[in-house]
Amino acid sequence: MPHRDIESAAARVARDGDGPALVALWAAAGLTRAWNDAAADIAFARGGPASDVLVIERAGRIAASVMVGHDGHRGAVYYVAVDPALRGQGLGRAIMAAAEAWLRARGVWKLNLMVRRGNEGAMGFYAGLGYGEDEVVVMSKRVAPVPHAVAD
Template identity: 45%
Template structure:
């Protein structure tokens, strides 16, 4: 397994992976999400490959105050092989290199399997409420 930065040729495979992992939502156009990420810190958009197959992704960002991870995904056929753990270790290392003091991520409260995964990696639930407001509405 190899972790490397996203390449434009990966787009279709990444979106297919996100669909297979249930990460896409009607209000988030995955093509636009990728386009937006490539405009800011594109070197922090990671993919994991096994031979020629794309098997994982992680979209990482640092705003100077906190690091964030989005779209951490591992192909259902490649789970329990430490690919997610390796992607998170790479994300953490890249953030540490930038002087990032803390990493945050969002997990849907109903996704107990993923919450358990992050707890095994040492992540804890912060006592906060996540609020959001859409500024640009994507239309499919």
């Protein structure tokens, strides 16, 4: 069973039934892509011992989220989202603080994240939180067919 505690009182671990609201939030925030099945990504993250999805609620709705995990060496975040109608209220900072706390609780000391080229707003947000660019190139290769790929 995955470890389900977090230090941030403002955030909680996603629960069964949160999937549709998370997918809607991610779509509203412009994070979804046709080639990724967001619901499958949620299930995959929640099902593993080294990953989870954290959320912040406002007025009974999910207002912010982050998918967080680690590989035993470094942490990573994905699907960092804030409801567009609620931006500018500190929810992005709060959900990132929750992700960092989740990682610290597991002994992870460094967090890596990826930002798509051209997303200057996200780059500025993360820079404001103390993140900087490393001198690395991210390379990837599909080693198996994507189980939930959209047919062409």
